[in-house]
Amino acid sequence: MSKRPFKQTKEDNIIIRKFSNKVKGHELKWHYDLKHRIVICEHETNWLFQMDNELPKKIEKNSIIEIPPYVYHRVIKGDGDLIVSIKES
Amino acid sequence: MIKLADLIEDNKPCGMYLFENVLVSENLKFHLDRNTALCENIFRTYSESYFELIEEVRKLYYGNKIELNDCDAELVESDLGKKGIHDGREVYLDAPIEEEEDLLMESKHRGREVRLNRPFRTPGGPKKFSVYVKNKTGNVIKVSFGDPNLRVRSNNPKAAKSFRARHKCHTKKDKTTAGYWSCNISRYRKKLGIKSSSPW
Numbered sequence: 001m002s003k004r005p006f007k008q009t010k011e012d013n014i015i016i017r018k019f020s021n022k023v024k025g026h027e028l029k030w031h032y033d034l035k036h037r038i039v040i041c042e043h044e045t046n047w048l049f050q051m052d053n054e055l056p057k058k059i060e061k062n063s064i065i066e067i068p069p070y071v072y073h074r075v076i077k078g079d080g081d082l083i084v085s086i087k088e089s
Numbered sequence: 090m091i092k093l094a095d096l097i098e099d100n101k102p103c104g105m106y107l108f109e110n111v112l113v114s115e116n117l118k119f120h121l122d123r124n125t126a127l128c129e130n131i132f133r134t135y136s137e138s139y140f141e142l143i144e145e146v147r148k149l150y151y152g153n154k155i156e157l158n159d160c161d162a163e164l165v166e167s168d169l170g171k172k173g174i175h176d177g178r179e180v181y182l183d184a185p186i187e188e189e190e191d192l193l194m195e196s197k198h199r200g201r202e203v204r205l206n207r208p209f210r211t212p213g214g215p216k217k218f219s220v221y222v223k224n225k226t227g228n229v230i231k232v233s234f235g236d237p238n239l240r241v242r243s244n245n246p247k248a249a250k251s252f253r254a255r256h257k258c259h260t261k262k263d264k265t266t267a268g269y270w271s272c273n274i275s276r277y278r279k280k281l282g283i284k285s286s287s288p289w
Binding site for chain 1: 115116119131132133134136137138
């Protein structure tokens with residue numbers, strides 16, 4: 001299995017995932033998840049999020065990103081680290 | 090405002106240029122505004138929007154309304170994104186099958202399950218890359234290609250143009266040859282960790 005481009009911890013069913021600014025752009029691959037996910041970023045960032053067949057959008061502080069299961073998506077690298085909270089359902 | 094071009098580390102070919110003020114989709118406008126080339130298509134490879142963008146640029150190109158770099162021109166002049174019927178099913182042409190469909194194309198080579206049409210690095214040599222493909226008789230063969238002592242320099246436009254001319258890439262259509270894969274290696278750049286998206 002290839003190395004993941006992030007580090008994460010789990011607290012009370014919430015995944016805290018950190019993408020380092022050292023990650024290479026090509027390591028952030030298109031993928032889909034098997035479960036519905038709610039993603040929140042609690043800090044200012046210029047990283048982007050892109051859902052399949054949509055243009056990339058800036059990840060806004062405290063805004064909720066809903067990712068349905070089996071829908072391709074990816075993040076696009078910005079400046080600094082990106083830390084997000086992920087809740088699966 | 091974030092410029093996507095600034096966020097992507099790879100060396101990028103120059104973008105597309107409209108000759109006249111024509112109405113374009115939001116998706117194409119996004120690429121034009123950021124000087125993003127068609128071969129750097131922001132959408133997931135082989136997704137609906139990926140093909141729609143190519144088709145839109147193709148129409149503008151043949152209507153002499155857009156200027157493209159060599160890489161993009163080669164893309165729209167190919168059949169990529171055009172649809173055909175295969176076994177009663179509508180399929181996209183010129184698009185090597187990947188991801189889930191690739192799983193369906195698992196096959197056996199010397200008794201071992203392998204994936205077809207997916208190049209991989211071969212650090213043990215004798216070549217730089219290999220790929221499993223089916224030949225005309227239906228047998229799975231392994232095609233090895235690329236000099237392990239040379240770098241893929243497709244991020245250098247002059248070197249890329251020279252390579253394409255030297256190897257007559259426009260004539261390479263047979264997937265069972267090393268030449269085809271050498272000329273089209275950039276389609277798999279992300280999996281192989283190659284910097285440039287130029288098709289040599």
